[in-house]
Amino acid sequence: MMNILKIASKNLMRYRRRTILTTMLITIGIVAVLLFISLSGSFRALMVGQITDSMLGHIQIHKKGYVASIESLPLTLNMKPAMVEKVTDYLSERDDIEAWTTRIKFGAMFSNFKETTSIRFNSIDPEMEIATSPLLPGRLIQGDREAAFVEPGKIVIPELIAKGLKVKVGDSIVIVATNREGSVNGNTFVIRGVLEGISGPGGRDGYMHVDDARNLLRMEDNEISEIAIRLKSSKNLSKIHKEMSTYFGQFINKAGKPAFDVHTWEKLSPFSNIAKMIDMLDLFIKVMLVAIVLISIMNVMLMAVYERINEIGTIAAIGTIPSRILSLFVTEGLLLGILGAFIGSVISFIVVYIMNVKTISFSFGRQENLVLQPTLDMNEVLMISMVVILVAVLASLQPAWKASRMDPIEALRHF
Amino acid sequence: MSLIEANGLCKTYQAGDIAVKAIKEASFNIDAGSFVSFVGPSGSGKSTLLNMIGCLDSPSCGELHVASTDVTSLSQKEAAIFRGENIGFVFQDFNLIPVLSVYENVEYPLIMVQNWAAAKRREQVLELLDAVGMKEQADKLPSQLSGGQKQRVAIARALVTNAKLVLADEPTANLDSATAHRVIDLMKSMREKFDTTFIFSTHDPKIMAEAEVIYTLVDGSIENKEELAS
Structure with missing residues (x-):
């Protein structure tokens, strides 16, 4: 040779x-x-x-049917505390998960006392949210990036609404929302930051503290719209998603159908x-x-x-x-x-x-x-x-x- | 003992609708260690006959045994192996591989054909180069050699595998008269030294006279066999 x-x-x-x-x-x-x-x-x-580090996380878990209706942000398809507990217990046992966060997502009316527009909110626990979406504070184009992302009484709004309604950090505004029973409630908030919009679902949402959302929507239970999960390594995404889908697939609702939906970011974002x-x-x-x-x-x-x-x-x-x-x-x-x-x-x-x-x-x-x-x-x-x-x-x-x-x-x- | 036995050998080519008989019923025996020449004008069938003896072409009819092997039914691969083990070739145009040195050209059959060990290979190549007087030119490329030197290297390459038979088709056609005689003399001396059978074709009367046995071909038939004193 x-x-x-x-x-x-x-x-x-x-x-x-x-x-x-x-x-x-x-x-x-x-x-x-x-x-x-x-x-x-x-x-x-x-x-x-x-997308994953400032918004979606790598995997999201919802109640079955929520993602199909996500445009209307239905509060009726929130996960009840028992379901949330099942998920968080499971996540706590896995060592390949960096962090997770729970979100209540809802639509509301935003008023600057002169004009009104619609807005979508993610209500969050700021510490859990930042652990899951570490790049989220980096999207603040107005407001202190080092301070707590949201705190009770203070909200972060998307850039489009800030420009459209000519509001800025420090302004007082009113948020009015309808809860799942149909009753309307409104509260006054101070704008704490303006968030740069990015493409994809949730890319133009505002942020509110979870306690404010519960108060506004008069929620008594620990209901959650979605749980976003950040993995330690995104290379294991397919494997972990498969394991999670198998695990949560065993839970059946009263109609005899799966109780949970488990999606990777690829299924949720058009960028995929x-x-x-x-x-x-x-x-x-x-x-x-x-x-x-x-x-x-x-x-x-x-x-x-x-x-x-x-x-x-x-x-x-x-x-x-x-x-x-x-x-x-x-x-x-x-x-x-x-x-x-x-x-x-x-x-x-x-x-x-x-x-x-x-x-x-x-x-x-x-x-x-x-x-x-x-x-x-x-x-x-x-x-x-x-x-x-x-x-x-x-x-x-x-x-x-x-x-x-x-x-x-x-x-x-x-x- | 005959090294080559041909009986009723013929070769017919198809040129369109016409069948051209290149060799007609040729029968001959060539003894081992002899120095033989096939002579005749262009188109008389010399090259065709040498190609059949050299297993490069197969006869259309007749029997042909070379070194006790029936070579008429060998496959392409079997024929290649047979040639590599038994036959050396010297070509009119020398056909040295231009990219290889003199040494490597002579070594080539031992690598590509017979797979000799390196030390044995070197010894054999140097012996052959010495025998043909080209040892000093071992590192030169063919392009750096004269025609006579190239043919010397080609003779060394033909003999390096200890071939029983060397076939030389018009080996002197591209050489001047003096060089041609030196090449024939070298072939003769190699025959003596290695006891190899040499068969060459020529149409040069001065060169054909160097052979011990001369077969004269005319229009594909052996017209005459002449044995000269060595």
């Missing part, structure tokens, strides 16, 4: 310009793919991080579709790379066979068996693949390092100065390199087969 490697590498050196051009093509393909994956992965991680599109683009770019490698290597090897027909005739005549001739040409393709993959990977690592040193910021929607921190996953690099090498070998097979099956007499006559 070493001798075939030696001869194959000498053949590549012999057609140096062609070898360099082919290697460059593979290298450029690898670099383009790895950089695209690195940047898109960084963008994806950034956006997903924003963008994330899937990014994954599709990644795949598309990878397919492009495979096509580039396949065509370039096949072209080079076909040329190599064509230019060396006489030589193939010679080695066949002196007794080289067809499988050895085949392995010689396949080895040339293999070496081209290895060379291109190696150089491409090294260049990609260097470029990603430079991109991290020279900060790359961008705007997405209304969010500005988002900083990308591209990284290269070694497993991804190895996987792509292996695919390229494999494709290089596959692309060499047809020309190599042609070479190995050549009639020595015909080949010897060829000039």
